[in-house]
Amino acid sequence: MPQRSSLRARRAHARRVLDALERAHPEARCALDYRSPFQLAVATVLSAQCTDERVNMVTPGLFARFPDAGALAEARTEDVEEIIRSTGFFRAKTRSLLGLARGLVARHRGEIPREMATLVKLPGIGRKTANVVLGHAFDVNEGIAVDTHVLRVANRIGLVDVEDPVKVEAHLMELIPRERWTRTTDLIIFHGRKVCDARRPACGTCPVFTLCGWESRQAWAASEPPAPNRRGRTTREASPRRPAARAKRSPARGRRKTTAARRPRGRSRGGR
Numbered sequence: 653m654p655q656r657s658s659l660r661a662r663r664a665h666a667r668r669v670l671d672a673l674e675r676a677h678p679e680a681r682c683a684l685d686y687r688s689p690f691q692l693a694v695a696t697v698l699s700a701q702c703t704d705e706r707v708n709m710v711t712p713g714l715f716a717r718f719p720d721a722g723a724l725a726e727a728r729t730e731d732v733e734e735i736i737r738s739t740g741f742f743r744a745k746t747r748s749l750l751g752l753a754r755g756l757v758a759r760h761r762g763e764i765p766r767e768m769a770t771l772v773k774l775p776g777i778g779r780k781t782a783n784v785v786l787g788h789a790f791d792v793n794e795g796i797a798v799d800t801h802v803l804r805v806a807n808r809i810g811l812v813d814v815e816d817p818v819k820v821e822a823h824l825m826e827l828i829p830r831e832r833w834t835r836t837t838d839l840i841i842f843h844g845r846k847v848c849d850a851r852r853p854a855c856g857t858c859p860v861f862t863l864c865g866w867e868s869r870q871a872w873a874a875s876e877p878p879a880p881n882r883r884g885r886t887t888r889e890a891s892p893r894r895p896a897a898r899a900k901r902s903p904a905r906g907r908r909k910t911t912a913a914r915r916p917r918g919r920s921r922g923g924r
């Protein structure tokens with residue numbers, strides 16, 4: 653997407669991307685297991701620097717022992733640390749969880765508030781966590797949760813061109829209608845996990861390939877591991893020579909080659 657595109661064009665681009673992601677990933681959901689807004693808030697705090705799978709392995713034991721804010725507010729630090737240890741940063745997370753539970757009991761009768769401004773004043777709750785809780789527990793679209801996947805994928809596709817999560821969220825909110833904000837988070841995170849991997853994006857089978865930024869596709873093509881062909885050459889060694897060799901043999905083939913050369917490189921590799 654050209655950087656100087658009008659807002660209208662960027663919104664249209666965002667809509668096409670989201671429509672394509674929706675068609676490709678209808679199963680995209682929040683991957684954390686929870687039974688209440690409080691449990692979702694706890695799971696989201698635990699998911700920092702940790703996979704959702706790991707969090708889902710830990711939370712059944714945690715919630716069995718401390719099912720709500722009242723119970724967790726009474727917990728001993730070492731007990732919580734022991735249960736959540738495998739999620740990493742367990743001391744800081746324990747401090748956040750106990751602070752959150754005690755804050756909820758002291759100021760909100762143990763309930764998770766539904767307003768962004770109130771939520772982010774609670775210990776351990778930043779804007780990203782608040783967006784997740786409001787969107788999934790209350791169906792309130794207050795913003796777009798920007799985690800590492802959203803940050804990476806939104807930049808790669810060309811929805812945004814900025815690395816600061818706060819600015820990424822603001823730009824996405826400008827492009828995407830409010831009713832799609834929570835869904836945007838789910839779709840992009842899912843896409844980032846399943847297709848647009850940080851180190852090896854599967855551009856060849858990507859459902860938004862034709863909408864994605866050219867630079868990303870170049871980066872993907874360059875990162876392809878060389879595969880030996882029948883002559884024992886790698887594809888990287890062989891491919892630059894092919895157009896010239898064919899052009900010598902037949903002008904017609906040369907013309908076809910010109911067309912093929914204009915095709916995005918990832919297309920032919922992915923077989924789409």
Ligand code: SF4
Nearest residue numbers: 848853855858864868
């Ligand atoms: S084409 Fe590649 S870089 Fe672009 S979104 Fe798809 S997987 Fe990611």
